[in-house]
Structures are given as structure tokens and as C-alpha cells.
Amino acid sequence: MITAERLREIAFWSAELTEEEIERARRGMTEKAFAKGAYICHKGDKFDPWLGVVSGLVRLGTVSQKGKSVTLAGMRAGGWFGEGSVLKKEARQYDLVALRDAKLALMASATFFWLFENSAGFNRFLVTQFNERIGQFIALVEFDRSLDATAKVARNIAWLCNPVLVPRAGNHLDITQEEIGLISGVSRQAVNAALQTLEQKKLLRVGHGGIAILDLDKLSHYED
DNA sequence: GCATTAACAGCCG
DNA sequence: CGGCTGTTAATGC
Numbered sequence: 001m002i003t004a005e006r007l008r009e010i011a012f013w014s015a016e017l018t019e020e021e022i023e024r025a026r027r028g029m030t031e032k033a034f035a036k037g038a039y040i041c042h043k044g045d046k047f048d049p050w051l052g053v054v055s056g057l058v059r060l061g062t063v064s065q066k067g068k069s070v071t072l073a074g075m076r077a078g079g080w081f082g083e084g085s086v087l088k089k090e091a092r093q094y095d096l097v098a099l100r101d102a103k104l105a106l107m108a109s110a111t112f113f114w115l116f117e118n119s120a121g122f123n124r125f126l127v128t129q130f131n132e133r134i135g136q137f138i139a140l141v142e143f144d145r146s147l148d149a150t151a152k153v154a155r156n157i158a159w160l161c162n163p164v165l166v167p168r169a170g171n172h173l174d175i176t177q178e179e180i181g182l183i184s185g186v187s188r189q190a191v192n193a194a195l196q197t198l199e200q201k202k203l204l205r206v207g208h209g210g211i212a213i214l215d216l217d218k219l220s221h222y223e224d
Numbered sequence: 225g226c227a228t229t230a231a232c233a234g235c236c237g
Numbered sequence: 238c239g240g241c242t243g244t245t246a247a248t249g250c
Contacts, residue, residue: 148226149227
């Protein structure tokens with residue numbers, strides 16, 4: 001169980017909840033630490049909590065039939081995910097790996113369903129979250145030709161900084177080029193080249209162990 | 225051609 | 238010093 005104050009810190013959506021709903025939410029939640037490289041769950045697991053990243057970086061991915069690993073998305077601190085599997089009471093559709101030491105918040109599915117049945121604020125948040133994800137998905141399908149490495153990197157960085165999915169993100173992203181590679185499905189060297197291209201176009205600025213976002217909108221629509 | 229792996233020097237904290 | 242970055246060379250699809 002976590003305190004009401006802790007809930008405010010780690011869960012931006014709690015701002016939409018009434019006192020009673022906050023009480024329910026915090027009683028149904030715990031925090032858990034994962035070491036770098038650790039699996040949070042595997043594809044096919046019956047793992048029921050809804051998840052939020054409190055600190056660290058998490059990779060959502062899977063393994064194709066041919067055996068190569070495919071990354072679906074990265075999730076940074078402040079992001080919440082997994083509501084699809086919880087709502088449908090189904091097994092996880094992907095692997096979750098901590099790319100560095102991470103702390104996650106876990107909400108029991110019974111609590112999630114209670115909020116779903118009783119809280120207007122929580123439902124407003126859920127609809128907003130789904131809507132934003134659909135928007136990302138549409139943007140992905142819109143460009144049927146495959147993206148080059150620079151475009152993949154640009155889009156994945158933009159997703160990590162989505163202000164609706166991660167409202168407190170700000171303009172700075174603490175992430176190494178290797179981590180961007182793991183999330184984007186591109187080698188570290190290709191990430192390095194991509195970042196330099198994007199910096200020249202003034203869409204972002206590269207620093208040591210992090211980047212500053214200058215033009216999120218252009219990053220999210222970037223085509224080579 | 226473009227991207228990947230491997231290897232390495234240099235830089236930053 | 239250890240981790241991260243920027244580059245180059247060799248290899249693969």
C-alpha cells in the first residue's frame with residue numbers, strides 16, 4: 001500500500017480522482033523495484049496488475065517467429081500502461097524488460113476495475129490515454145513505406161515525450177544512445193548518426209547521457 | 225546502399 | 238575509473 005501523498009507524486013491521473021477514489025486507489029497499489037535487465041513479465045504470462053513506471057526505463061517488446069526481438073515501445077518514468085490486458089483479463093501480449101534499474105507501481109486488477117466502475121475521473125483519464133495511443137497508431141500506419149533509422153529514432157523519442165501520456169515529462173530526456181537503440185530497434189551507432197542529423201535540423205539538442213527536445217511536433221512526424 | 229557488429233580512442237562525471 | 242559518445246573498418250541483407 002502507498003500513501004496518498006506518494007500517489008500524487010507518482011500517478012498524474014490521481015488529480016482527476018475524488019478523496020474516496022484516491023483512498024481506494026492507494027490501498028490497491030504497491031511499488032516494486034527491478035534490476036537492470038530484469039523481466040517484469042513475459043509474453044503469455046497471466047500477470048494482472050496495471051502498471052506505472054515510477055523511475056527508470058522499460059521496454060515493451062516481443063520475439064518474432066523467426067526469433068529476432070522486436071521492440072514495440074519504450075516507457076519512461078511517469079508513463080502508465082497495460083490497461084488493455086487488465087480490461088480484457090487476458091495474458092500479456094508482450095515482454096516487459098527493465099532497461100536500467102527501475103521502480104514500478106502495480107495496481108491490483110480488482111482496484112483497477114473498481115475505479116473503472118465508479119470513478120468518472122478515472123474513466124476520463126482512460127479515454128484520453130486510449131485516444132492518444134490510437135493517434136500514435138494511426139500516425140504509424142499512415143506512412144506505409146518503412147521508416148529509415150533516423151525516422152525510427154525521431155518517432156521513438158517523440159513517443160517517449162508524449163505530453164498526454166507523460167504529462168510531467170518536460171523538454172529533457174535522460175537516456176543514453178544505447179537505450180534509444182534498444183527502444184527504437186536500431187544499433188547504437190545508427191542512433192548516434194540519427195541524433196546528429198536531428199540536431200542539425202534543430203529538432204533536438206544532444207548532451208551527455210541525455211537529449212533536449214526542441215520541436216516535439218516535427219519529431220513525431222519526421223520522415224527522412 | 226544502408227544498417228549492423230566489433231573495436232577503440234576520447235570525453236565526461 | 239567507469240560509463241557514454243563519436244568514429245572507423247569489416248561484414249551482412
